[in-house]
Amino acid sequence: MDTRFAIENYCDAKAVTKELDELIKQPIYTIKPDALKNYEENYYGKKCCKSKAMIDEARQIIPGGVQHNLAFNYPFPLVFTKASGMKLYDIDGNEYFDFLQAGGPTVLGSNPPEVREQVIDLLNTCGPSTGLFHEFEYKLAKKIADSIETVDMFRMLGSGTEACMAAVRVARLATKNKNIVKMGGAYHGWSDQLGYGIRIPGSKFTQAHGVPLYIFKHTQEFFPNDLDSLERVLKLNTLRGGTAAVFIEPVGPESGTRPLDYDFNKGVERLCRKYGALLIFDEVVTGFRVGMAGAQGYFGVSPDLTIFGKVIAGGYPGAGGIGGKKEYMKYLGAGLDGSTKIKKAFMGGTMAATPISCVAGYYTLEMIDKTNACQKAGQMGDRLTKGLKELIKKYNLPFVAFNQGSICHLETVGTMHFAIDWSKPWGIPKVLSATSERKKEMEHMGAAYMAEGLVTLAGSRLYTSAAYTPELIDEALARFDRVFANVGLKQYD
Ligand SMILES: Cc1ncc(COP(=O)(O)O)c(C=O)c1O
Structure with a gap:
């Protein structure tokens, strides 16, 4: 049996679960409203005009404007025209780090x-x-x-x-x-x-x-x-x-x-x-x-x-x-x-x-x-996760980062860590409203990542591929740093 695995150190599931339990008890930390507004106006409003025009048209004929559940993006989906290795390019010519990888298939990177x-x-x-x-x-x-x-x-x-x-x-x-x-x-x-x-x-x-x-x-x-x-x-x-x-x-x-x-x-x-x-x-x-x-x-x-x-x-x-x-x-x-x-x-x-x-x-x-692409991609996942953990510590955020090799998780709100207990049915509406509020903030975080040139899977999962190098991961982490610098406690009007 081939023993080259992407996972070098298996995560301590009990410790991660405890962190996630804590996360969903905490108030929500998310991108600050002025930073989100800045991304909406100056990135999406000014640098993604061709995407916006195309999606506005597409919405008339395609339900929701997109056809992949994972292509949805706040404030509107972007239109991607080129992919190569770990890079993606949108119709307006903006360049991105690809941590979505088509939802998982491209372990070698795009289009080898x-x-x-x-x-x-x-x-x-x-x-x-x-x-x-x-x-x-x-x-x-x-x-x-x-x-x-x-x-x-x-x-x-x-x-x-x-x-x-x-x-x-x-x-x-x-x-x-x-x-x-x-x-x-x-x-x-x-x-x-x-x-x-x-x-x-x-x-x-x-x-x-x-x-x-x-x-x-x-x-x-x-x-x-x-x-x-x-x-x-x-x-x-x-x-x-x-x-x-x-x-x-x-x-x-x-x-x-x-x-x-x-x-x-x-x-x-x-x-x-x-x-x-x-x-x-x-x-x-x-x-x-x-x-x-x-x-x-x-x-x-x-x-x-x-x-x-x-x-x-x-x-x-x-x-x-x-x-x-x-x-x-x-x-x-x-x-x-x-x-x-x-x-x-x-x-x-x-x-x-x-x-x-x-x-x-x-x-x-x-x-x-x-x-040996699985192992290489896994090493990049380890580096990314380690860097994300350091950033979480640097900004003292309740976020949780962990990985199974090249499958990396960055939980900022823990939407999927809730559970429904049918023995206490009166608690169900609370779970549903908490997950939907938290999902919205995950989308806002996803919008901030995207505006910093980071394509993630729904704002909480990141796949790494063998097309990454340590230097590229560090560059991506610098972009995450810029997003985390603008995170604060969610403000309610
Ligand atoms: C674990 C798992 N099983 C099954 C599927 C369904 O595969 P497909 O999208 O090719 O139908 C997916 C898709 O994401 C998956 O992640």
């Missing part, structure tokens, strides 16, 4: 020429898709199976969401059990039955607008980092149809926004074995970011199925897949194979496993492997 040239070659010879088998489907599947110990077989799909949907079906077919259990706050895409307990643990069905309640009859959540709460659900399920699968984001819900103890995943594995449920590792973010052997290699856990996405297509379209042991993967057979009596999971995808996804994915993984 080694991948791009192979994609261009494919386009010149074959085009992006044929609907038939292409040699790079095999090459990518083989690369993934060679890298991840628990993957005997792999099937590519169109997205992480699709792969999670497929995993639910496989788990039910394989175990003949009904229930699907997930960690509260975790994200496994936006399919009906996994739209449960999203962002806030305990939030159950409340975030899944448009999904009928009956869909969740066989979905349950448990509290992050709490094996007792998982076991309670599994035990109860023995009386109501058994558990087909436990889904886990291995570094914690929302890519580790709520960190987990290092040995937590091992505990989940033990409980899955005890109750006959499949263990499904959702490595959409961590796969080929935490290391070539995945987060499962890092934690020493053997999931039955692994969900892939993002990095496996290197930022190109069609990033999803499911891998695992042969005995489960047999339910994912495609094509006309009449020799088997196995009931195959119902699934499809015209644009799944296209030559363009597979060529891009194969060369991306080869390049990550060859250049």
Whole structure:
């Protein structure tokens, strides 16, 4: 197994959780109103005019003006036209440090020429898709199976969401059990039955607008980092149809926004074995970011199925897949194979496993492997987090910074650290109003970062890539310093 991991020192999840507990008890510290006004008038008002004009037009025809949940930005989204390495450029010619990385896929940085040239070659010879088998489907599947110990077989799909949907079906077919259990706050895409307990643990069905309640009859959540709460659900399920699968984001819900103890995943594995449920590792973010052997290699856990996405297509379209042991993967057979009596999971995808996804994915993984990109990106994450912690101390702020290698978290308001307790329903409206007030301030902080040339994921998460150098991280930290210098206690009129 490849032991080059992005995480050198695993964060002390209990200590971070304590800090986050403290953060959400504190009043809000955010960008001061005069500084925000200055950014609005002098940056967004004067230097982003082409973006504003374009977004005003787009709003007439595209709901909300943008089509990625993460592209929203206060006071208005910017229009990006160029990306290279760790740099992004907007339509007005402004330059930015990229800590969003397309939401995670670009561990090598944006648009690496080694991948791009192979994609261009494919386009010149074959085009992006044929609907038939292409040699790079095999090459990518083989690369993934060679890298991840628990993957005997792999099937590519169109997205992480699709792969999670497929995993639910496989788990039910394989175990003949009904229930699907997930960690509260975790994200496994936006399919009906996994739209449960999203962002806030305990939030159950409340975030899944448009999904009928009956869909969740066989979905349950448990509290992050709490094996007792998982076991309670599994035990109860023995009386109501058994558990087909436990889904886990291995570094914690929302890519580790709520960190987990290092040995937590091992505990989940033990409980899955005890109750006959499949263990499904959702490595959409961590796969080929935490290391070539995945987060499962890092934690020493053997999931039955692994969900892939993002990095496996290197930022190109069609990033999803499911891998695992042969005995489960047999339910994912495609094509006309009449020799088997196995009931195959119902699934499809015209644009799944296209030559363009597979060529891009194969060369991306080869390049990550060859250049040790996961570890390099992780070292940059460590440097960034250390610098952010120093700035938090310098300005005596209640903010919390921590990381799992190249997945860095900068919590200024702790929106996602709240939880809903249904045994005290009178507290629920308070949680909802606190999170929405805090989210607004997170957006204001995001606006300040952006105006200082820092593109973050929703103002609280930062992905580092192998395209960063220590000098560039230090330059970015100087920009964070400028933002933090303008932070104060939130003023109420
Ligand atoms: C852990 C996790 N699982 C699943 C998904 C869904 O993947 P996709 O956006 O490709 O549908 C995401 C997307 O961010 C994710 O972070």
